[in-house]
Structures are given as C-alpha cells and as structure tokens.
Amino acid sequence: MVQEIVTLEGHIIDSDILRRAFQRIVEGGGEFEVLRCTVGKTNEETSSAELAVRARDPHALDRILEQLSYLGASSVVKDASFAPAERDGILPDEFYSTSNFDTFVRLDGKWVQVAEQKMDCALVLRAGVPTCVKQRHVRLGEPVALRGPGIRVKPLERSRSKNDFGFMSNDVSMEVNKHVVVAAAARAMREARARGERIAYVLGPAIVHSGGDVALVKLVRAGWVDVVLSGNAFAAHDLEKSLLRTSLGVCQMSGRAVEGGSRNHLWAINAVNRAGSIRRAVESGIVKSGVMHELVKKDVPFVLAGSIRDDGPLADVIVDVLKAQEAYAAALKNVGVCLMLASALHSIAVGNLLPARVRTVAVDMTEALPTKLGNRGTLQAIGLVTDVGYFLERLANELQTS
Amino acid sequence: MVQEIVTLEGHIIDSDILRRAFQRIVEGGGEFEVLRCTVGKTNEETSSAELAVRARDPHALDRILEQLSYLGASSVVKDASFAPAERDGILPDEFYSTSNFDTFVRLDGKWVQVAEQKMDCALVLRAGVPTCVKQRHVRLGEPVALRGPGIRVKPLERSRSKNDFGFMSNDVSMEVNKHVVVAAAARAMREARARGERIAYVLGPAIVHSGGDVALVKLVRAGWVDVVLSGNAFAAHDLEKSLLRTSLGVCQMSGRAVEGGSRNHLWAINAVNRAGSIRRAVESGIVKSGVMHELVKKDVPFVLAGSIRDDGPLADVIVDVLKAQEAYAAALKNVGVCLMLASALHSIAVGNLLPARVRTVAVDMTEALPTKLGNRGTLQAIGLVTDVGYFLERLANELQTS
Amino acid sequence: MVQEIVTLEGHIIDSDILRRAFQRIVEGGGEFEVLRCTVGKTNEETSSAELAVRARDPHALDRILEQLSYLGASSVVKDASFAPAERDGILPDEFYSTSNFDTFVRLDGKWVQVAEQKMDCALVLRAGVPTCVKQRHVRLGEPVALRGPGIRVKPLERSRSKNDFGFMSNDVSMEVNKHVVVAAAARAMREARARGERIAYVLGPAIVHSGGDVALVKLVRAGWVDVVLSGNAFAAHDLEKSLLRTSLGVCQMSGRAVEGGSRNHLWAINAVNRAGSIRRAVESGIVKSGVMHELVKKDVPFVLAGSIRDDGPLADVIVDVLKAQEAYAAALKNVGVCLMLASALHSIAVGNLLPARVRTVAVDMTEALPTKLGNRGTLQAIGLVTDVGYFLERLANELQTS
Amino acid sequence: MVQEIVTLEGHIIDSDILRRAFQRIVEGGGEFEVLRCTVGKTNEETSSAELAVRARDPHALDRILEQLSYLGASSVVKDASFAPAERDGILPDEFYSTSNFDTFVRLDGKWVQVAEQKMDCALVLRAGVPTCVKQRHVRLGEPVALRGPGIRVKPLERSRSKNDFGFMSNDVSMEVNKHVVVAAAARAMREARARGERIAYVLGPAIVHSGGDVALVKLVRAGWVDVVLSGNAFAAHDLEKSLLRTSLGVCQMSGRAVEGGSRNHLWAINAVNRAGSIRRAVESGIVKSGVMHELVKKDVPFVLAGSIRDDGPLADVIVDVLKAQEAYAAALKNVGVCLMLASALHSIAVGNLLPARVRTVAVDMTEALPTKLGNRGTLQAIGLVTDVGYFLERLANELQTS
Numbered sequence A, B, C, D: 001m002v003q004e005i006v007t008l009e010g011h012i013i014d015s016d017i018l019r020r021a022f023q024r025i026v027e028g029g030g031e032f033e034v035l036r037c038t039v040g041k042t043n044e045e046t047s048s049a050e051l052a053v054r055a056r057d058p059h060a061l062d063r064i065l066e067q068l069s070y071l072g073a074s075s076v077v078k079d080a081s082f083a084p085a086e087r088d089g090i091l092p093d094e095f096y097s098t099s100n101f102d103t104f105v106r107l108d109g110k111w112v113q114v115a116e117q118k119m120d121c122a123l124v125l126r127a128g129v130p131t132c133v134k135q136r137h138v139r140l141g142e143p144v145a146l147r148g149p150g151i152r153v154k155p156l157e158r159s160r161s162k163n164d165f166g167f168m169s170n171d172v173s174m175e176v177n178k179h180v181v182v183a184a185a186a187r188a189m190r191e192a193r194a195r196g197e198r199i200a201y202v203l204g205p206a207i208v209h210s211g212g213d214v215a216l217v218k219l220v221r222a223g224w225v226d227v228v229l230s231g232n233a234f235a236a237h238d239l240e241k242s243l244l245r246t247s248l249g250v251c252q253m254s255g256r257a258v259e260g261g262s263r264n265h266l267w268a269i270n271a272v273n274r275a276g277s278i279r280r281a282v283e284s285g286i287v288k289s290g291v292m293h294e295l296v297k298k299d300v301p302f303v304l305a306g307s308i309r310d311d312g313p314l315a316d317v318i319v320d321v322l323k324a325q326e327a328y329a330a331a332l333k334n335v336g337v338c339l340m341l342a343s344a345l346h347s348i349a350v351g352n353l354l355p356a357r358v359r360t361v362a363v364d365m366t367e368a369l370p371t372k373l374g375n376r377g378t379l380q381a382i383g384l385v386t387d388v389g390y391f392l393e394r395l396a397n398e399l400q401t402s
Helices: A017-027 A058-069 A178-194 A213-221 A232-248 A262-275 A278-283 A291-297 A321-331 A344-351 A368-375 A388-398 B017-027 B058-069 B178-194 B213-221 B232-244 B262-275 B278-283 B291-297 B321-331 B344-351 B368-375 B388-398 C017-027 C058-069 C178-194 C213-221 C232-244 C263-275 C278-283 C291-297 C321-331 C344-351 C368-375 C388-398 D017-027 D058-069 D178-194 D213-221 D232-248 D263-275 D278-283 D291-297 D321-331 D344-351 D368-375 D388-398
Strands: A002-010 A031-038 A047-055 A082-084 A102-107 A110-113 A122-126 A129-133 A143-145 A151-154 A198-203 A227-231 A302-305 A335-341 A359-364 A381-385 B002-010 B031-038 B047-055 B082-084 B102-107 B110-113 B122-126 B129-133 B143-145 B151-154 B198-203 B227-231 B302-305 B335-341 B359-364 B381-385 C002-010 C031-038 C047-055 C082-084 C102-107 C110-113 C122-126 C129-133 C143-145 C151-154 C198-203 C227-231 C302-305 C335-341 C359-364 C381-385 D002-010 D031-038 D047-055 D082-084 D102-107 D110-113 D122-126 D129-133 D143-145 D151-154 D198-203 D227-231 D302-305 D335-341 D359-364 D381-385
Touching (some): A002 A017, A017 A031, A017 A047, A017 A058, A047 A058, A102 A122, A178 A198, A178 A335, A213 A388, A227 A232, A227 A321, A227 A344, A232 A278, A262 A278, A278 A291, A302 A321, A321 A344, A335 A344, A335 A388, A344 A359, A344 A368, A388 C388, B002 B017, B002 B058, B017 B031, B017 B047, B017 B058, B047 B058, B178 B335, B178 B359, B213 B291, B213 B388, B227 B232, B227 B321, B232 B262, B232 B291, B262 B278, B335 B344, B335 B388, B344 B359, B359 B368, B359 B388, B368 B381, B388 D388, C017 C058, C031 D031, C058 C151, C102 C129, C178 C198, C178 C359, C178 C381, C198 C344, C213 C291, C213 C388, C227 C232, C227 C321, C227 C344, C232 C263, C232 C278, C232 C291, C232 C302, C263 C278, C321 C344, C335 C344, C344 C368, C359 C368, C359 C388, C368 C381, D002 D017, D002 D058, D017 D031, D017 D047, D017 D058, D047 D058, D102 D122, D102 D129, D178 D381, D178 D388, D198 D344, D213 D388, D227 D321, D227 D344, D232 D263, D232 D291, D263 D278, D321 D344, D335 D344, D335 D388, D359 D368, D359 D388, D368 D381
Parallel strands (some): A335 A359, A359 A381, C198 C335, C227 C302, C335 C359, D198 D227, D198 D335, D335 D359, D359 D381
Antiparallel strands (some): A002 A047, A031 A047, A102 A151, A122 A129, A122 A143, B031 B047, B122 B129, B122 B143, C031 C047, C102 C110, C102 C151, C122 C129, D031 D047, D102 D151, D122 D129, D122 D143
16 A cells, blocks of 8 residues: 545535545545544634545555545645647646646745636646646647646635525525525626626527516616627527517517528528628617627627537627637636526536636526536536526516616 | 534544534524544544534524534433324424434433434334324324434435445436446345345336336346335336237337327226236236236235326225325335336335435436435435436346346 | 228318328228318318228227227217126226217217216216216216217317417427417416306416415416315425414525425424314414415315325325315316416326316426326327416416506 | 418328418418318328418418418419529528428429428529528529529428338327337338438437447447537547546546546547547557447548537547538438437537438437427427437347347
8 A cells, every 4th residue: 555645724624625535535446544634613714634545556546646636635745747748739648637626836836826727728837827728729848737746726615604605506406496596696796796807698599589588688788797608599599589570570489380480590690691790780770679789789798609500600600619619718707707598508618618716607497507517517506497587587686677 | 692512423524414514504694613523534433523503592503403413413412302292193393303314312311213214204202212203193192302402313424435325325417327326226236135125116107118117027027126116107007018018909108199098098907907906917817917917926015006197096006195105104114225216206205204224226317306306305315317218127137137 | 901981070170180080090000092071161161071991800990990089080870889887996898988078979869968078087878968987986887888989079179260279289398489378378367267267276386486476376366266276295385485484584495405404394284284274274373375375365275185295294185096086176167277387296187187178288397297298188288388486477467466 | 361372282181281281371360261172092192282372461471372382382383583692691681491391493484303402591593403502602693592482392291101200200208119219210221221321320428428339339330320420529428438448447437526537538639639530549549449439440431510618629520610510411411311319419400401301310318309309490300218328229239230
C-alpha cells in the first residue's frame, strides 16, 4: 500500500465535500484514515480535515488524488507542472481537464486563480495566467497544465442560510412549490443587478407555443433581460407569430392542423432575410411586436446558434457551431443569473460555458432537462418542472413588471 | 435564544447525516455550534459529534430537535412519553409519526427496538413493545408515543464499500449503466437468500405488454420469486394472454387496433371467475401458461389489491383497500429484497410498508416512479430507467435461470 | 370464402368510420367490395355505404362483423339474442361487451337505446330495457345480450364545424395552443349549463402542489363545479394546507426538505377524523379554507375513492373499490362536461364510467394521461399538456370568476 | 360565396385523404358539396371524389385550395406559374412550400415529378426539372414555383394489407407490442435490400449508455447498415468506451460518480484527433473495437454533424450546420429504410430531408420523439417506446446476425 496525506478546508460538511471525498476513495479502491477533523463552530468558521489516503499502487493512488483534487483537496504542495501542446488542438495525454468550479494553480509558490473558468477545458498559461481554453483552441507549444499537484478547486458551497439560492441547487421535482423557486429567482436577479452582474436567458421555441412570449416581452421592456442565447427556431417562431398572426386569420400555434403549414415559418424567415437581418426588419417596420422586436428596441444583445435541423435559417444565425460557441461564451461575460427555459440543446451548451457560481434556474415540462444538466456537471442549476409560460408570467409578476 | 445539546453518532459523515442536521437547523430558523466532532479513523470506526442547537423560542427549538431526532440525534436522554388514543383511530395531537428507518424507544431507561417498522404510523405500546400501528388501527386508550425525547432513529447508512447496494441508493438516471444495477440486484437477491430472507416483486401490467412475462416465468420457475404484490390489471392481462393468444388468432397486445377489444379482457376474467379463482383455473387446466399459472404451480403467494379502475375484477382481488393493505403488509414479512416493476400505485403502497433496510430496485420507463418513491420516503430504492422487459431478461440471465 | 353485406350510415367519412371499417376488415384477414357509397352533399346530409365483406370461414367473418358492429355497421337485420347469466357475476361466453358509444339493441323488431351507457359492461335486459351492467352485478339467470346481429353502435362523430369540441377530440400535444383548449372547455361548460347538464371534476393532489387550488376555489364559488371525483390524497393535501400552513410556519409544499414531514399529513387526517367527517370539520370551524371547505360550503357533492397507497384514510373515503366505483357512477349522472386534472388513476376510472358523448378534457404534465385514456377507449378526451395550476387559472379567467 | 370544383383520386378513404379534405375546408371557414364519390370496389381499385368547395371570398378560397393541394386535390387544371427569386436566398412571397410527399408540377401541359423530394423547400426549375431547393440555395432569378394551380401532391397512402409498414405509420404508444414493430422493421429492411435501396441509421449517444452498441456492431458486421447520420456525442462516447474501458479500470458508463469524469471524453477525442481522423485512428490500431471501428472496417459511410454543445469536437465533425445538412442530404440518396434511434436533434434533421415514402422507425424512451416527428411532418415514422438497447438486440436477433 502507498499513502499520501491530503487536507480539505472550507465548509466541507455543509457542502458535502467530506462525504464525497470518502466516497471517491472507496470507489477508487482505496482506504483512508481520518488523522484530524475540526468542524467550524459557527456559521462563519470553516472546517478542515486531514486524511491519510492509501491505495494498492502509486497509479491507483494518483487516480484517487486526482478525484480528490476536484473536491478541493490539496496534498503535496508544489507547483503545477506543464507540458507543451503537441500540435494545434492536440493536448499532452496527461492534461488536466477543468470543472466549472473556481480553480487555482500554483505557479512559483503562489496560488493564481484561473481565468475564464468553465468546464471541460485545458488550462493553458497565457500571459502568465492559467486560462481555461477549449481543446481545439490550444496552439502548438503552449504550456498545458498536467493533472497532479499544484491545482486546487473550490467546489460549490451550499449556503448555510435558509431560502438562499445555493441552498436549493441541484434539486428537482414536480412536487416542489413553484412559488419558492420563482421568488428565489427574482431575488437572485435583484441581487445580481445590485452587484452589477448581468442576467442571461436561454430560450426555446416552446416559450412561443405556451404563450410565455407575452410575459417575456414585459421582462425585456422592464429591463430584466441583459442577453439572450437561443437558436433559429425560437426567433423564427416569434417572428412568424408577429408577422402572420393577423394577416392570415388562422391560429399560427395550432400548426399541426394545417397541411403544408410550415410555409408560414419559411415565409417569415424569407421576409426577415429580405430586410437583411432581424434588426433591420424591426427598424424598417416589418416586425412590429414580439420578443425579438423588443430585444432590438431595447438594444439587448442576442446570439442565435445554428443547428442541423434549422429551416432557413434567419440571416442572424451563426451556422458554424464553434463560432456560435465562442459567441455564446463572449456574451456570457459577467453574467450572474442564468434562466434556462425550455431548450435542452442550448441550455446544455450554456451550462458548459458557465462557471458554477452563476445562479441558474432550468425550467421545463419534464425532469429530463434539469437531470441532464446535473449529469453533465451544471450542478448549480435549480430544476423547476412546470409550463414555461406559467413560470414567465409569475416571474414577471414577482418583479412587478407591467 | 434557547439552547439544547444534541449528540449524533454512527457513520454520520459517510451517510450524510451531519450535513443534513446542519441543514435542518438552518431551515428551522436556528443556529448551531459544533462543540466536538470526532471522525472514525478507519472504515470500521464510527464518528460522533456534539452540537449546541439554538433557536429563538422553545417551540421553534422543539421543532428543530424533532427533525434532528429523525436523523438519529439524541438530546435530553429520558424516557419517551405516551398519551392514550382518544378514540379508535384518533391519536393525541402530539403523536410521533414514524419513518421507515429502524427506531428505538426509551422505556424505563432502556432503548427498545420498534416492532414492524414502517413509515407514517403511530408508535403504540403493545405487550410492552413499541409497535408501528397505522392510525386507523390504534384502539381507544392504547398508549401512543409522543414526539420529543426518548425516541431515536437509525437512519439509512450508505455503505463505505464499493458497488454495494446501499452505495447506489436514491440515485436515478437514464444514463446509468443498467448492467451495474442488474448485477447489484442479482447479488442482493443471492445474499438475501443466503440470510433466509424473502424476495418480493411488485408487478404492473406493462410487464405483459413488454413481453417481460417470459423472463418472469423463468424467474418463478427457478425459485427467485417468493411473493408477488400486484393488482387486478397485471393478473387479468397475464391470464388473457394465456387464454386467448392462440384461440382468436389476433395479436392480444396491439389491443388498440381492435374495436371493442377489451371484450377479451372481460372474457378472461369471466372464464377464471367461473372456475372460482386463479388457483382453481390453473388446477382445472383452464389456464396452462403465464406468470399466474407459474405462481400457482410453484405455490408462490400473491396478493391482488383492488383499485377503482378495475374491470371485473378477478375473484382473487381484495376489493377493500385497507384489507388489501394489511394483506400486503402480512405478505412482506421477512422480505430482504423488493423489485418494483412498472407499477406506480402498488410500488408506492409497498414502499409505505417496507422498512428502509429492505434492498429495493424500482424499474420503469421514466424517472417519475423512482422520483415519487424518493419524495414519499422510500429513499432506499435504486431507480432504473429502462424497459421492464429488458430488465427481467437481463436479471434472469444474470441469475442463470433457463 | 363466405360473404355478408353490411351497411354503414351517418357521417362515416368525417368521423373516420369508413376508413376504420376498411382497416378492421383487412386486419381480420378479410376482403371487401364497396357495392355502393353515397356521400352527404352538404354539412347536414349524412353518407352511407354498402360493403360486401368476405372472409375464409364463417368464424373469421363473425369476428370481422363483430368489429364492424362497434363502428355502427349493421348486417343481417334481426333481433338480438340473449342467454341467461350462468351464476351471479358469471356471463355466458358469447356475451356482448359494450363500448362507451351510444348503443341500440333490436328487440321484437324495434331498436331500443341502451340505458346507462358505459364501456366494458354486459348488456342485460332489465325491465325490458337493455342496460349496461358491470359483469359482477349481473345476477343468475338474467338475460345477457350475445354478440352478433341486433346490436348497433353509433360511434363518436367528429363535428364538421370549426373550433367545436368534437373537432379536437383525441388529439394531444405539448405544442398545441393552450388557449384554444381552455376556450373550448369554457364554451362546453357554458353549453352544458344551458342544457341543464352537470360539470364534473376529477382531481389529483398535484393541483395542490401547483397552487391550482386557489383558482379551483374560485370556480367552486362561482358555481362552475357540480361534482368532484377524487381520492384520499387530494382531500388530505388540501386539508393539510388549510390546517397547517400558518401554524407551523414552514412551507407545507416543499415537504421533501422536512425529515418526518408526512407527520403533517397524518395530523390533518387525524384532526378531520376527530371531527367525524370533512363536512363536520368545516361546520365546526376547524377547516376554514381550501377546496374541500368550499365544496362543503356550496353543497357540491364529492366522492373520495380509497386506494392501497392511502394514508389514514379520511373518514369520508370509500375503502371498498367496487362501492366507490358505484358511487362514482351514481355521481356522474347527467354530466355533460368532465375535466380530468392531474390524476391518472381516477381519470381512467371515470373514463370507464362515462358515455363518449360527455365532453372531456384531460390535463397533465405529460402526454401519458391522455394517451392512456385514448388507449383505454376514452377517445373523446382532449389532452392538454400543461401545468394544471396554469390551466385552472386560465379557465377561471375565461369564465370570469373573481 | 365563390366556388371551385376539385377532384381527389387514389385510396382517398383508406389513406384518410377525404376526411382530412373535409376537415381543412371547414377549418378554413368554407363549405363543401360532394358532387360525386366512387369508392374503389376492391383492394386494387382506387376511389375518386369531386367536391364543390365554397368560401366567402376568393382569398379564403385560395387558402383552402392550397391546403387541399397538399392532399392531392386538383382543381383548375393549368400549368404551374413561376416567379424569379428576388435575390440569392430570397423567394417571391407567393412561393410554394414543399411537403415530403411525392409532388408533380404541370409544365407545358405535362405533369412532371419533382426531383429530390423533401419538405420545406422551394420548387425551382433547374434544367427543366422542378427541384426541391432549400430557401438559402435558391439563386437570384431562378424560377420559383408559386402556390396555386399546376401542383399536385400524392399523399402517403396507408396500405390495405395487414401488418404492412404503412399500416402502422404515425402510431405511437408504450403499450404496443414491440415484437410487431421489430418484425415490421426487419421485413422492411429485407425488402429495401431486395429493391437495391439503402438502410440508414440515425444514432444518439444513449445507444452507448444502454449497451446497444454491442448489437449495433453485429448489425454493421452483418451488412445491415449502409449509412450512419449522427453527431459528435455518439462517436465520442463510442470511442471513449473503446479506448478507456480497460485502461482505467473504472466504469465508463457510470460517469456521474467520477469527479472531473468528462476528462475521459476529452482524452478520447484528443487521442483520435492526434491520429487525424476516426478512420486513421482505426487504421493505425489505436481504436480496436466499437461501432465507429466497425463502420470504418466495413467502409460504411458516416456523417457527423456539429452542435453547439459539442466537446472537442472530433476532427470528423462538420461544424458548419448548413454544410452538415447538405452532407446528410447527400448521404440519404436512395435510402429505403431509416431507423432513428434515441436522438431527437438528428432525427428531426433527417426527417426534414427524407421523402415520406422512406420507411421510418423512431425508437426512444418516451413518446416525445415520435410525437415531435409527427408534428413536424415526418408522418411516416412508426414510433416505438422502449429502451434502444433492447430494440437493437431484438432487431439483430430477428435478422439472425451473430
């Protein structure tokens, strides 16, 4: 058996760190001995624990220690090590893969916080700062951090104070009181605003189907929307509803009943593309209502990412998914609250780009979206199972928009 | 502020007890100070913690302490107090309500384990033993335990050993490896058998639709089924399939395509009721195949509970739901493993009657069943989202039935 | 090949009768020739068709003709034949099994409409009237109609007029415009009221979780609820919310967070049972708000059916499921509109008891409920996939309750 | 009122054309009179009907006639009219929008079949042939067909023969017998093979999670897979399973339990990209097993479309969604059967590109996928609700692969 001593610090009990550390050791085939454990006496004091971790060989021990490093455990305290990228987009095999938790790298004896924290990136030293860089953007020869000592993670801490946002994270049920979640979202939005942070919305087309667009327009108008991440479908449905609702006299929403009904969809895209872009279609008076109209009027930025199932698409859509990913990432700067509404594809994409500290609510008709987000590491998302139209109405109410 | 000192003991970190205790105190509006905390050094040693819990008034403190008592916390060590039942079926307002975790009551200075542990019962002193009794069965004047000191709960402990059953409890996802769960279920069944415990199955009609009946017959034949809890629908579908599959030459399963197709259902019930019971229909040679046939042949007991949507029903069905509940409870004696297969109604009913120590797997096409079970307190259930026919085939394979 | 001539009449094209007749013949292994087909020239005129149906042997032909009879096809015109019930609850094997469509039986050369139309019953001659009787209620020697000639069914006709209720039946999608369905339900309710018919509600506990109880109270108060069919869970949740919301100062809805939280549930049941019944608990001032309170105040009848998963249960619950089924059937007399809200068990039970002419809307978070209803023959139900709380708020709005 | 006479021909009753025509007229606010209706006497003969359609003004009548044209109705028989595209990618407002049904355009008095039939396209005259062209690919000045006379659609006809594929289309239920659908799929595959048509698979990552990859490898090996349409996730999961299963000694599938577990995902992508492509990774011996390995070995083409949530991505992934759409379209030439397995995004994309005559089965754990496909016009898809792993095992069995 080989052994290593590791230390855990922080709210390691409230935030479920110590239990998960035990679990990872056992899962990894190891054993542990608790050498010391002090628990913070009050809400303010943090706790710490020192564990002796043992495994049958150094390789197995390394794997366990790597797991523990994601829980913030520090063992041998020495500088992080780096190796150059083999080629553009090709990492050394021992690369460290990031989580969405705040991460620190030890350089010349000092712990430096990582820039642009997001999950599933390499850690590349750029201008002396360890930076989260997507695999494909790493350039030949850039120093890539390797897994092992010198990297520390600060996992998401669950708050000790009641009704707080962190308190509810990663919980999802159809049976939870929606009002509690709506109220928490509204409070988080107010707090983010007070801190000068921005509020992002991820939007799926079901918002238009469920009539949630009406409340969403109010939220945009009242200034509660700072940036929108979506795709072709939401924008095209919203524009089609705006353009064709009255002219044809048939219900746009019950599209199933209409043979060849997707013509309206194409017609709307054609009309907007003829104007040149959504902005121009609004400014030239073609589009007179709806969510996209309001976003343009209020100068709220929106990023529309292409997908292989798109009709059209609208001229505003970024059809290269990697460029779209970068545009999303850029648009998410300084976001403090993110509402993910009825869109699995775009919500997971955004979850991949957000640091875990962003307060996130995921609303959909089934548990599938929040469950998937949790499985993919967006552990901070509070799941709410309801009609997204209902959520938006109540949120607009709670924020007293009119 | 008022204060009370409480002690927690056991695997309070591995089993997530300490964290939940902190959470309950904060949720209840209280504060705490950790006076002492020792963590078991090895897998074998347990941990303990001493907390000072404070709240703004004695009433709020009582509510918090009650919550903590469900986590196994002991505070003032004195005998439990009792009050007589006001009338048949009417409890004193301060009654203690049981969980499905092993519970101990302090009587004359000694801790006595509760008999017939199950959730949502009163604790009644019968023949000197504190016993779980459903509200409606408590008789006038019987001593009913009150919430407060003298009652201790031993919450479910999650195992420290890998791949163990407890390790996976209350986890559910479509993305988990089914093989791991099937293997764990098979292992738990073998272990239960070795300990002389019984294996219970809760069965829904989708088993017949998904063709899982074939594998289930093998499991019965190989002796892996000790008791079946179900309703009218599963039995009637199984009997209809057995009786009418070949005689009419149409596919019984694709019933939707047949106008008036539920006649077959009624016909099967009529034929079996004419014989007098399922057992007699088997013994008289009317029913020659299927799950019910095999259960009769192998003398495996089954309990069929009535529901308001039943056709017929079969003569074997217990139409009084309270008597059916009691028959279920009686049939679940000494059960060590319970497989809940594609039936929300009966699975929740069985979950209400099982102590949490019974190893439980819940299989269904969506997360809804395991999520509901968890919400209602059947925390020990491992959820598996798959086709129940698939699960049964793989389980039969794993147990090498033929 | 044997042959028989059958005639179909009515809106056989609009109502999709002719197509389904063709389909049944082919599925049954038969062939057909269309001898004559006249299609109603205008909306008012009906159509008719005469088919020669052929099959390889008389038995196969009989099976096809039986299928066609459920579509309203008449062939040999002669009186229906009957055989006596063998014993109490035991039918002759050739019994005719009813659908929920209006049915006519030929007696002494005259077509007589069936009384108490509902699905999955035997047709028993009682006081000279062919009557739908559940299998178990047929008495020894009573004349039971046999399948074959002399029985005609009038299948559900889909309306030719736009936006009408029948127009939408048996359609379900998350993508339909909710407003259209809410408006159709409100219109159907007003029409039913004008015809002197009653409006029934089937209620599940999720109504309380989703905050739909507030709007439901308004609907009761405004006189839009004539009868309620439900179970123990809905009533107990509603009463618990009414009784304990303020006294304990914790959120009753987020019950998951509370260890031993189902105590509140039991406490509420205990308090109401101590009063003797829900009515007495309201009248004695114990219960001061909520849906059950309003039902009692407005003298709206409610029937609570027991199920095996019930806690308590409340004293009002009928624990014998067959008696509960009968009480449901009695309560559904003269119902013209039925709203099925978030309860699969009770909705299917009610669907089994309703003639197909009752306008039915089924609301739930997933397609599962409306799909199941359709599979089980409640073809008239319009499915609406949304949050039941949202539906109730919008319905109350549409009906201008306040 | 204005009036127009239209004619419908074909299996207009079996295929539910006449009923839907009536429905569209009423929905469009019109009225109709059936002037003549003859129904094909036998299975072989087709039927025909002549309707007088009336509406309040010519505009409304045009809208109704347009709807009827998608049902194959012909009215005024004259040549189709065209207008030039205004700019690259911009259509004249009166453009005709295609369905996925076989379409014919009248040019100089002759009916010419449309090339490259797919839905939601413009009809552009290219080299004298009316061709389905996506909006964005229409060039300035190209003649674009306008809605109105001269365009006829041949809607999907449902077969009159039992157990046939067309017979089951657009039906979906959890309660259908899976065996019937698996057998129909296998038969359709054999028939397609006999006709020299190809078999396409749309693959989602859940196939790997559910262990369906093992059966899928067998199907590839036995030659039952002609082309694969998928994305980065499926390929990366398959490669990760192949590369890392044994080297790390942890279960790749239960990834959730591993902190930082998505490192394995990135590692696999890195390793394959280092080789240059999936093909090179297989040929150089790095990838030794799995579905992608087998596809390369058997020279089965695959197209991987990028999406905004992709990790990596693999070098093989087409990151421009419009180019990916074109690559999908090219790969689908001469496809006769399409299996859509556990991937909503790619299945809808493929549905958009397939003519309705392609026999399509959509398999997933919930009704959501088949329902969405139907709503978006892929009406030919048979939905099967089961575990995709189960489906693949049974299909491989049915086709006697080994």
